[in-house]
Amino acid sequence: MDKRVEANRDTRLRIIKAVVRLLERKNLSDISVTDIVEEAGVARASYYRNYDSKEEVLSEAGRMIIDDFRRNREGVEEACCDYEEVARTFRYFLQYREPMLALHRAGFTSIYEGLFADYVQERMGVAGSDAASSYRASFFAGALFSVYVKWLERGMDESPEQMARTFCSMAAGVFEERSS
Secondary structure, three states: OOHHHHHHHHHHHHHHHHHHHHHOOOOHHHOOHHHHHHHHOOOHHHHHHHOOOHHHHHHHHHHHHHHHHHHHHOOOOOOOOOHHHHHHHHHHHHOOHHHHHHHHHOOOHHHHHHHHHHHHHHHOOOOOOOHHHHHHHHHHHHHHHHHHHHHHHOOOOOOHHHHHHHHHHHHOOOOOOOOO
């Protein structure tokens, strides 16, 4: 990879991590560009060369998390609704506990919900399919994400496996094909 491209990628990642760390201590509206560049250890020009706003930084953070999630799911054969896949999802998001909580508190939850819903729609193969399949995928994505957010807000005291069992028992029968 080109050294300039790699250096720019590193700069963007440092800025993202800085904003997330700052969100653990301050509200987004109280964070200045000066705070960000000092926390990231980058020049102000580097910030403005890469981003137009703090919100753009947070949006990219969400895309990076969901893209990494997508890469980690490549080659996994289980259906999205399968207990093992749901447990993997909870385990995966547990590792992003602090940044996701900071981003949630900053009001960016809907960005991640939309990205997650797109992933589920793709994974369940419902693009262009019948309405019922599309609604089922939307229901599944929204329900799983909502349970994840509530788990996040409550401190993630339960294990990912406990959360997967709870979710799967709540969703039992909803995702089964109906022959009507």
